[in-house]
Amino acid sequence: MRYSPIDKSLFIENRRRLAEILKPKSLVILNANDIMPTSADGSMGFKQNPDLFYLTGVDQEETVLLISPNHPDPKFREVLFVRETNELIAVWEGEKLTKEQARQVSGIQTIFWTHQFETVFKGIVFEAENVYLNTNEHTRNDSAVQTREARYIVDFKEKYPIHNLVRLAPLMHQLRAIKQSVEVELLQKACDITKLGFERLLKFVKPGVQEFEVEAELLHEFVRNRSRGFSYQPIIASGANACVLHYIQNDQPCKDGDILLLDVAAEYANYGADLTRSIPVNGRFTKRQREVYDAVLRVFKASRSMLVTGNIWDEYHVEVGKVMESELIRLGLLTKEMIEKQDPEWPAYKKYFPHGTSHFLGLDIHDVGNKYRRFEPGMVFTCEPGIYIREEGLGIRLENDILITENGNTDLMAHIPIEAEEIEDLMNS
Incomplete structure (x- = not known):
C-alpha cells in the first residue's frame, strides 16, 4: 500500500466494539468487494469494502471475515480468510498477504486461505443462531450492480435456510459514525494532502488553462504524497459549469473573468x-463575484458553528436555510414576499441553494450514519453551502470537513485558504 502502516489496535478495537452490540450466539460474515470488469480482460482498480476494511485493515480482494464472539473454541471467534498467492499470481499481480502479514495488519490470529472457507465455515456456522449479513443501506444508494455481498446472501439462504438472518448495516452505521482517534489522524492526512494540491493549483490557474489541466496538477500532487488520487470524481467547473452540481466533464477552458x-x-x-x-480564474474577484462569495462564506461560518454536540440533522438544515434566506435577500435574489409565499416543502432559497449543507464523512465520501441521531463527539461532517445563479452563469460553493468535539468542533481544513483576500494574494504572489 502507498500509505504508511496503520496501527492494528484500531481494527482490534473496532471489532471489540462490534462484538459488544451483537445478539448472543451471533456470527458476522463480511466479504471483500469484487474487482469490477471493464471489457475483454480489463478491470477497474480495486476499492475495498469499507466495512471489511474498518474491521480488519486488509486492502486485498477475495478476503472474508468471520466474527463469532460466543464460539466455544476461542480460535474461531475471529477468523480471516485471505487469497493464497502462488508463483503465477506473484509474476502477474505481485505478492499477496502472507498469513503472518495478515495477522500483523489485522490483529486477527486465526488466518486461513480463502479456498479453505467452506470447510472451516461449517465448523463455525452451526454454533451460531443469529447470522449478520451486510447490505448497502445508504439512503442514497441507487446501484443496479449486484455486489459480492448481495450474491453471498442468496448463496447463504440456499445452504443454511433456517438460520436467523440479521442486518449488519445498522450496527456498522452506528459504529462508523464515531471516528476513533486514529481515523481522525487519517482524515487529517487526507486533508493535508488536499491542501498541498489546492495551494499548487492557485499558482497554476490563469485564463486559457483547461479544466483537465487543473485536474492533472491536483492528481500529480496527491499521488506524490502517498494518495491513490481523488477521493471522488473531481468537479472542476469554470464559469456557468459551476451551476451544474455534479459537473465532471472537466473539458472546458477557464476564461478570463x-x-x-x-x-x-x-x-x-x-x-x-x-x-x-x-x-477567480484571473486572480481577482469582480464586485459581484465578491458579493456572492462573501455571502456564501458567511453562511459557511454560521453553518460550521452549528455543527456541535446535541444538534440534529433536520433542525440544523432548517437553521442554515434561514441564514441563506437572509443572504439571498441581501443579494437581491429573493424578497421577503417571495419567502412568505413559498412552498414549505421546497423553500424559496432552494432555487439558488438546492442541495444539503452537510453529510457524514469517513471511509465513504457520503459516509454511513443516521440523520435521526443527535450529533456526538467524534462525528465528522462536511460543511458546504453554495449559491448558484444560473442566469448570471455564476456558482460559488465553499466546503470544509468538520470534526465534532465535546466542546464545539474542529475544522480539519482550517489551514486551507478560504478568505477571498488570501486566495487573491496567493494567486498573485
Missing part, C-alpha cells in the same frame, strides 16, 4: 477528504 469552482480532494488509506473552493 470567470469563477472556477473546485470540488476536489485526496484520499489517504481509504479515508477521503472533501473540499470545495471557488477561485
Whole structure:
C-alpha cells in the first residue's frame, strides 16, 4: 500500500466494539468487494469494502471475515480468510498477504486461505443462531450492480435456510459514525494532502488553462504524497459549469473573468477528504463575484458553528436555510414576499441553494450514519453551502470537513485558504 502502516489496535478495537452490540450466539460474515470488469480482460482498480476494511485493515480482494464472539473454541471467534498467492499470481499481480502479514495488519490470529472457507465455515456456522449479513443501506444508494455481498446472501439462504438472518448495516452505521482517534489522524492526512494540491493549483490557474489541466496538477500532487488520487470524481467547473452540481466533464477552458469552482480532494488509506473552493480564474474577484462569495462564506461560518454536540440533522438544515434566506435577500435574489409565499416543502432559497449543507464523512465520501441521531463527539461532517445563479452563469460553493468535539468542533481544513483576500494574494504572489 502507498500509505504508511496503520496501527492494528484500531481494527482490534473496532471489532471489540462490534462484538459488544451483537445478539448472543451471533456470527458476522463480511466479504471483500469484487474487482469490477471493464471489457475483454480489463478491470477497474480495486476499492475495498469499507466495512471489511474498518474491521480488519486488509486492502486485498477475495478476503472474508468471520466474527463469532460466543464460539466455544476461542480460535474461531475471529477468523480471516485471505487469497493464497502462488508463483503465477506473484509474476502477474505481485505478492499477496502472507498469513503472518495478515495477522500483523489485522490483529486477527486465526488466518486461513480463502479456498479453505467452506470447510472451516461449517465448523463455525452451526454454533451460531443469529447470522449478520451486510447490505448497502445508504439512503442514497441507487446501484443496479449486484455486489459480492448481495450474491453471498442468496448463496447463504440456499445452504443454511433456517438460520436467523440479521442486518449488519445498522450496527456498522452506528459504529462508523464515531471516528476513533486514529481515523481522525487519517482524515487529517487526507486533508493535508488536499491542501498541498489546492495551494499548487492557485499558482497554476490563469485564463486559457483547461479544466483537465487543473485536474492533472491536483492528481500529480496527491499521488506524490502517498494518495491513490481523488477521493471522488473531481468537479472542476469554470464559469456557468459551476451551476451544474455534479459537473465532471472537466473539458472546458477557464476564461478570463470567470469563477472556477473546485470540488476536489485526496484520499489517504481509504479515508477521503472533501473540499470545495471557488477561485477567480484571473486572480481577482469582480464586485459581484465578491458579493456572492462573501455571502456564501458567511453562511459557511454560521453553518460550521452549528455543527456541535446535541444538534440534529433536520433542525440544523432548517437553521442554515434561514441564514441563506437572509443572504439571498441581501443579494437581491429573493424578497421577503417571495419567502412568505413559498412552498414549505421546497423553500424559496432552494432555487439558488438546492442541495444539503452537510453529510457524514469517513471511509465513504457520503459516509454511513443516521440523520435521526443527535450529533456526538467524534462525528465528522462536511460543511458546504453554495449559491448558484444560473442566469448570471455564476456558482460559488465553499466546503470544509468538520470534526465534532465535546466542546464545539474542529475544522480539519482550517489551514486551507478560504478568505477571498488570501486566495487573491496567493494567486498573485
